[in-house]
Amino acid sequence: MEDVDHLAHERSKAQFDVEEMKIVWAGSRHAFEVTDRMSRLVASDPIFRKDNRTLLPRKELFKNTLRKAAHAWKRIIELRLTEEEASKLRFFADEPNFTELHWGMFVPFIKGQGTDEQQKKWLPLAYKMQIIGCYAQTELGHGSNVQGLETTATFDPLTDEFVIHSPTLASSKWWPGGLGKVSTHAVVFARLIITDDRDYGVHGFIVQLRSLDDHLPLPGITVGDIGNKFGSGAYNTMDNGLLRFDNVRIPRDQMLMRISQVTREGKYVQSNVPRQLVYGTMVYVRQTIVADASCALARAVCIATRYSAVRRQFGSQNGGVETQVIDYKTQQNRLFPLLASAYAFRFVGEWLKWLYTDVTQRLQAKDFSTLPEAHACTAGLKSLTTTVTADSIEECRKLCGGHGYLSCSGLPELFAVYIPACTYEGDNVVLLLQVARFLMKTVSQLPSGMKPVGTTAYLGRVEDLMQCHSTVKKAEDWLNPSVVLEVFEARATRLSVACAQNLSKFAKQEEGFLELAADLVEAAVAHCQLIVVSKFIEKLQEDIPGKGVKEQLQTLCYVYALNLLHKHLGDFVATGCITPKQASLANDQLRSLYSQVRPNAVALVDSFNYTDHYLSSILGRYDGNVYPKLYEEAWKDPLNESVVPDGYHEYIRPLLKQQLRNARL
Numbered sequence: 001m002e003d004v005d006h007l008a009h010e011r012s013k014a015q016f017d018v019e020e021m022k023i024v025w026a027g028s029r030h031a032f033e034v035t036d037r038m039s040r041l042v043a044s045d046p047i048f049r050k051d052n053r054t055l056l057p058r059k060e061l062f063k064n065t066l067r068k069a070a071h072a073w074k075r076i077i078e079l080r081l082t083e084e085e086a087s088k089l090r091f092f093a094d095e096p097n098f099t100e101l102h103w104g105m106f107v108p109f110i111k112g113q114g115t116d117e118q119q120k121k122w123l124p125l126a127y128k129m130q131i132i133g134c135y136a137q138t139e140l141g142h143g144s145n146v147q148g149l150e151t152t153a154t155f156d157p158l159t160d161e162f163v164i165h166s167p168t169l170a171s172s173k174w175w176p177g178g179l180g181k182v183s184t185h186a187v188v189f190a191r192l193i194i195t196d197d198r199d200y201g202v203h204g205f206i207v208q209l210r211s212l213d214d215h216l217p218l219p220g221i222t223v224g225d226i227g228n229k230f231g232s233g234a235y236n237t238m239d240n241g242l243l244r245f246d247n248v249r250i251p252r253d254q255m256l257m258r259i260s261q262v263t264r265e266g267k268y269v270q271s272n273v274p275r276q277l278v279y280g281t282m283v284y285v286r287q288t289i290v291a292d293a294s295c296a297l298a299r300a301v302c303i304a305t306r307y308s309a310v311r312r313q314f315g316s317q318n319g320g321v322e323t324q325v326i327d328y329k330t331q332q333n334r335l336f337p338l339l340a341s342a343y344a345f346r347f348v349g350e351w352l353k354w355l356y357t358d359v360t361q362r363l364q365a366k367d368f369s370t371l372p373e374a375h376a377c378t379a380g381l382k383s384l385t386t387t388v389t390a391d392s393i394e395e396c397r398k399l400c401g402g403h404g405y406l407s408c409s410g411l412p413e414l415f416a417v418y419i420p421a422c423t424y425e426g427d428n429v430v431l432l433l434q435v436a437r438f439l440m441k442t443v444s445q446l447p448s449g450m451k452p453v454g455t456t457a458y459l460g461r462v463e464d465l466m467q468c469h470s471t472v473k474k475a476e477d478w479l480n481p482s483v484v485l486e487v488f489e490a491r492a493t494r495l496s497v498a499c500a501q502n503l504s505k506f507a508k509q510e511e512g513f514l515e516l517a518a519d520l521v522e523a524a525v526a527h528c529q530l531i532v533v534s535k536f537i538e539k540l541q542e543d544i545p546g547k548g549v550k551e552q553l554q555t556l557c558y559v560y561a562l563n564l565l566h567k568h569l570g571d572f573v574a575t576g577c578i579t580p581k582q583a584s585l586a587n588d589q590l591r592s593l594y595s596q597v598r599p600n601a602v603a604l605v606d607s608f609n610y611t612d613h614y615l616s617s618i619l620g621r622y623d624g625n626v627y628p629k630l631y632e633e634a635w636k637d638p639l640n641e642s643v644v645p646d647g648y649h650e651y652i653r654p655l656l657k658q659q660l661r662n663a664r665l
Ligand SMILES: CCCCCCCCCC/C=C\CCCCC/C=C/C(=O)SCCNC(=O)CCNC(=O)[C@H](O)C(C)(C)COP(=O)(O)OP(=O)(O)OC[C@H]1O[C@@H](n2cnc3c(N)ncnc32)[C@H](O)[C@@H]1OP(=O)(O)O
Pocket: 094, 095, 096, 100, 104, 135, 137, 138, 143, 144, 145, 146, 147, 177, 234, 276, 277, 279, 280, 282, 283, 289, 292, 371, 372, 375, 413, 414, 417, 423, 424, 425, 426, 427, 430, 434, 437
């Protein structure tokens, strides 16, 4: 097969230093070097092959995933990889499996909620993978409403133990990843009941599920997989599980006791910390999901951009070549805002990581003041970025026309793997309602002179923002960060204030929350979009080296903001932040920005530095050699192993003969 770069011409048009942009995308030169090394390590190892995933029956698929996870662990030990390198290796192995829950939830939960003693006991076992853990919170009948969980942990003072029990079918644990077939231990969320029969609400407990000798469930434990999920391959590599307890006894010291304790005498002691810290692992994971959203979106956009540059339709003159579909304004209008969103989510993810680290340090110093904001930001941005990413993967599939529907485009499996992100770690609507509560609380405190800080600081300028009108007079006026910020702040303020005013008409606030939920969600979305826009603008204040790099990011930042403005025109115009004329100028400016993105589009997706292995897409191949490889791939399908298919003699031949006989009659 010829070895040419079909996209070389596209790459030669780039007006910026791609190698420097790769470093901006990775976050630092060090991060770039680690990701680059780990992605190549995985790509060159045949055990991490994944092109056959959608064709394997579940049992084979699952066994193969176990093999890969074991191999990944072997390589991590052999190469003495650091924690950072190991996590990148797992990321590029690119197959959801139990290790994500072990490292991503079980270990962080013990770190966050365990006492020093408990950490000393459990963490070394978990670090060496001598035990494998999962996070068992959700139940068959209860997911979003954590306070509604039914599993009980009743203290027995006679034996100094907790008795873990599933009182109803609805209380069966349902969904935890890694639980179905692998985990030996789980962090189990259960209602704490002490001798006085008082219910102290949900707490976390470490429970051993399976024998460390023969992997059989321990007495009183019923455990299994919940069954096949959406799509082929995809998330079916994960053993999401079900779990029931029949009066299972665990020692008292297996309740995670950093936040609250039960003494030997059965006394409940609450440390001087907010009870919401028991939800801390969810805050941590939501923050990582935002960073993951930019990766998944970038992956889909990389495939759609490269393919749009390869694909040609219409426009041939005098027998010449047809037009590259990326040159159609409609294609640009659908694709370039997604490219801009990938960068926007990357930077907001970076900032959220900083916010999370900051709040963690404050918590250690017993400063809980920024916890509500950290909760609102992680919940809101998790919701916003995963919703957009899930929708955008599907849009990228459509941008690739018919070929996008082929498994080998990589997009169907990416979609199937990604969409549950809108549900797990908090349903996206439920999370936006949390943001709305936070906003309503902030607005209600304004009259008392309380100065909002952090991401709600803009609400402190409520009087100005309720009245301001954009000064834009010509299209280029939109290319000004303060002009853009002001309209996003004004829109978010006006939507929040309108909700607060409507809420005040209800005698009972909770009734108002139920009735106005749809408006509240819109106000929360406006607030979250403002955060993303403002963090992109803040990123551009940094010193960013490399020829043309900052200019490209500036263009993408305006594409991101002006496209949002266009999509939510109703909000911006109805709240009087901008006039219809200014909206139309924003649209003119957006079109002209697309022309600036166009020559750089392929280089901008090259900057993600994804290997062909990670992309697993024929349409997104680095060399753009799409048609020969699609043709080759078709012949690899098991259906093409024989010229005449199995079933011909039973079903096709008799049918044809019957039709022939009927015709003769
Ligand atoms: C092609 C192949 C590609 C392969 C790719 C492979 C890679 C794939 C990508 C994989 C990436 C990641 C892997 C992820 C694995 C997924 C694992 C999933 C795990 C889970 O889902 S675990 C279960 C998660 N469950 C939830 O999130 C439940 C959601 N519900 C809640 O959080 C709460 O119930 C609630 C917040 C909705 C309500 O809380 P509640 O206490 O009942 O009520 P309120 O009265 O509303 O709140 C009281 C006050 O508490 C504040 N609060 C609430 N939550 C928090 C918090 N977390 N932190 C701080 N404060 C909080 C709330 O604001 C209230 O405050 P106030 O009193 O108003 O001041």
